[in-house]
Amino acid sequence: MTPRLEVKPIDTQSSFRTQAYHALKQAITSVNIYAHPHEIRLDERQLSQDLGVSRTPIREAMTLLEQEGFVKTLPRRGIFVVRKTKREIIEMIEVWAALESLAARLITLHASDAEIAGLRHLFDGFQENGHSPEGHLDEYSDANIRFHQAIIKLSGNQCIADMTENLFIHVRAIRQMTIGQDNRAARSIVDHMKIIEALERRDTELAEKLARQHTLDLAAHVEKHCEFLS
Amino acid sequence: MTPRLEVKPIDTQSSFRTQAYHALKQAITSVNIYAHPHEIRLDERQLSQDLGVSRTPIREAMTLLEQEGFVKTLPRRGIFVVRKTKREIIEMIEVWAALESLAARLITLHASDAEIAGLRHLFDGFQENGHSPEGHLDEYSDANIRFHQAIIKLSGNQCIADMTENLFIHVRAIRQMTIGQDNRAARSIVDHMKIIEALERRDTELAEKLARQHTLDLAAHVEKHCEFLS
DNA sequence: TTGACAAACCTGGTATGCCAGATACAATAA
DNA sequence: TTATTGTATCTGGCATACCAGGTTTGTCAA
Numbered sequence: 391m392t393p394r395l396e397v398k399p400i401d402t403q404s405s406f407r408t409q410a411y412h413a414l415k416q417a418i419t420s421v422n423i424y425a426h427p428h429e430i431r432l433d434e435r436q437l438s439q440d441l442g443v444s445r446t447p448i449r450e451a452m453t454l455l456e457q458e459g460f461v462k463t464l465p466r467r468g469i470f471v472v473r474k475t476k477r478e479i480i481e482m483i484e485v486w487a488a489l490e491s492l493a494a495r496l497i498t499l500h501a502s503d504a505e506i507a508g509l510r511h512l513f514d515g516f517q518e519n520g521h522s523p524e525g526h527l528d529e530y531s532d533a534n535i536r537f538h539q540a541i542i543k544l545s546g547n548q549c550i551a552d553m554t555e556n557l558f559i560h561v562r563a564i565r566q567m568t569i570g571q572d573n574r575a576a577r578s579i580v581d582h583m584k585i586i587e588a589l590e591r592r593d594t595e596l597a598e599k600l601a602r603q604h605t606l607d608l609a610a611h612v613e614k615h616c617e618f619l620s
Numbered sequence: 621m622t623p624r625l626e627v628k629p630i631d632t633q634s635s636f637r638t639q640a641y642h643a644l645k646q647a648i649t650s651v652n653i654y655a656h657p658h659e660i661r662l663d664e665r666q667l668s669q670d671l672g673v674s675r676t677p678i679r680e681a682m683t684l685l686e687q688e689g690f691v692k693t694l695p696r697r698g699i700f701v702v703r704k705t706k707r708e709i710i711e712m713i714e715v716w717a718a719l720e721s722l723a724a725r726l727i728t729l730h731a732s733d734a735e736i737a738g739l740r741h742l743f744d745g746f747q748e749n750g751h752s753p754e755g756h757l758d759e760y761s762d763a764n765i766r767f768h769q770a771i772i773k774l775s776g777n778q779c780i781a782d783m784t785e786n787l788f789i790h791v792r793a794i795r796q797m798t799i800g801q802d803n804r805a806a807r808s809i810v811d812h813m814k815i816i817e818a819l820e821r822r823d824t825e826l827a828e829k830l831a832r833q834h835t836l837d838l839a840a841h842v843e844k845h846c847e848f849l850s
Numbered sequence: 851t852t853g854a855c856a857a858a859c860c861t862g863g864t865a866t867g868c869c870a871g872a873t874a875c876a877a878t879a880a
Numbered sequence: 881t882t883a884t885t886g887t888a889t890c891t892g893g894c895a896t897a898c899c900a901g902g903t904t905t906g907t908c909a910a
Contacts, residue, residue, distance in 0.1 A: 405695070405892095405893065405894090406893075406894070407683075407893080407894090433860095433861080434861075434862070435860090435861080435862095443894080443895090444894060444895040444896070445862090445894095445895080445896085446893080446894055446895065446896090447893080447894070447895095449680070449862085449863090450679070450680060450683050450893095453637075453680050453683050453684060454683060454684075454687055457684055457687055457688075458687075463862070464862090465635070465861085465862055465863070465901080465902090466860085466861050466862055466863085466900080466901050466902050466903090467861075467862085467901095467902070467903090468860095468861065468862080469861095469862080478778075478779065481777045481778060481779035481780070482779050484722060484726070484777060484779070484780075485719065485722065485777070485779050485780060485783060487722070488718040488719055488721060488722035489715065489718055489719075491718060492714060492715065492717070492718035496714070547711045547714060547715070548708075548711060549708065549711035549712050549714070549715050550711070550714075550715060553715060553783060635862095635863065635864090636863075636864070637863080637864090663890095663891080664891075664892065665890090665891085665892095668865095673864080673865090674864060674865040674866070675864095675865080675866085675892090676863080676864055676865065676866090677863080677864070677865095679892085679893090680863095693892070694872095694891095694892090695871075695872090695891085695892060695893070696870075696871045696872050696873090696890090696891050696892055696893085697871095697872065697873085697891075697892085698890095698891065698892080699891095699892080
């Protein structure tokens with residue numbers, strides 16, 4: 391056997407378009423657009439200079455971002471970051487509820503006991519009485535996010551994962567803004583535990599229902615308390 | 621008042637890119653890709669000649685179609701029409717079930733009695749004993765499709781409509797291929813009537829459950845009987 | 851000072867040319 | 881004949897020039 395060099399295959403897949411897409415999506419989703427009162431405008435030529443590529447890959451990335459609903463281009467006016475309305479946010483949360491509910495159903499049918507057990511570990515450290523989630527909102531918020539992502543992943547349905555990927559960006563932002571209100575963190579962890587218990591018991595109908603209701607509660611909360619959304 | 625010509629405003633919104641996108645999507649989705657055994661390859665330059673525009677709007681349209689999962693471009697190889705696997709089809713049907721189930725829930729909460737009553741009229745002519753759906757599969761298939769579209773629309777949730785738009789293209793094709801099997805048409809109309817009755821009674825939980833189960837049944841049927849899918 | 855109006859510029863849309871990788875095929879050597 | 885290699889050709893990725901419509905700005909008359 392001849393000695394061979396260990397070479398990694400060159401990443402021939404990531405074109406400038408793909409890189410620009412990820413860079414722009416990252417940039418757009420990392421700013422809290424609901425905190426800025428004025429609308430944000432993007433400039434193709436400026437971005438192409440900043441990223442060091444021509445306008446073509448920038449435009450193709452913008453095409454993708456527009457289809458995903460993150461930006462809106464007005465011909466000869468400019469490209470603008472989209473601010474979701476309260477109605478749209480609620481609709482997205484409702485869809486999220488339906489998809490996560492389906493994920494819970496699929497988990498009871500197909501996931502292994504070990505996988506389900508792994509969900510509990512996400513909340514290790516938040517269950518003792520002396521360590522209430524209110525005191526560590528950021529940490530709990532992260533665990534919260536990981537829980538919902540894990541549910542989607544364990545479902546084994548890639549289509550759910552794909553469809554929730556962009557919803558998640560918006561729902562996550564809303565969750566983070568509302569987690570501190572109305573004792574939601576403590577109530578949230580109770581809901582999560584009940585969902586996990588239903589999954590462990592393979593109670594398909596209950597798990598499905600609890601997962602749906604948990605997220606529909608968020609929708610109702612946003613309806614009542616998020617007047618800062620237009 | 622001076623006489624004026626009746627002129628329609630020029631459709632300044634539909635760019636070549638948008639027109640190319642719709643033309644290509646129409647062309648791709650109208651061919652039954654599962655009937656052709658060989659993979660279908662698209663050529664940017666050929667298409668730009670056929671549509672009479674340059675490659676740029678073609679490329680941007682392709683970018684959109686690729687993100688929607690209808691085509692896949694391999695650099696310096698070509699652009700290929702995507703053939704969904706059986707696994708992917710089932711996943712899409714499951715997602716459809718979750719979204720239509722949510723739509724049924726929302727209808728019981730927000731739709732008017734008149735809107736719900738309109739669902740029955742879609743099946744006028746298929747309910748008499750002498751006019752069984754089996755004898756008119758094409759007509760029934762159309763009514764079937766309109767029923768599911770109406771459910772989505774009546775939900776009032778635009779996000780559901782957007783997310784099911786592309787799923788529908790695939791699910792529709794599968795429904796049409798399976799409607800003639802296994803007495804599915806007759807059983808389907810029974811399911812639909814039960815769903816309508818639950819909606820009329822504003823039975824949220826039942827309508828939600830029936831709508832979900834009706835489509836999950838399709839998923840189970842595909843799992844068992846659609847071996848022609850890869 | 852203020853209003854209208856025109857010129858300069860800015861912006862996204864489109865066409866086009868070039869590039870490098872991939873392929874097909876012919877030429878060549880074993 | 882068969883394996884190999886070189887070359888012509890084809891393909892999508894990218895850069896760039898130009899266009900038309902919109903905006904801004906500045907000038908000038910009232």
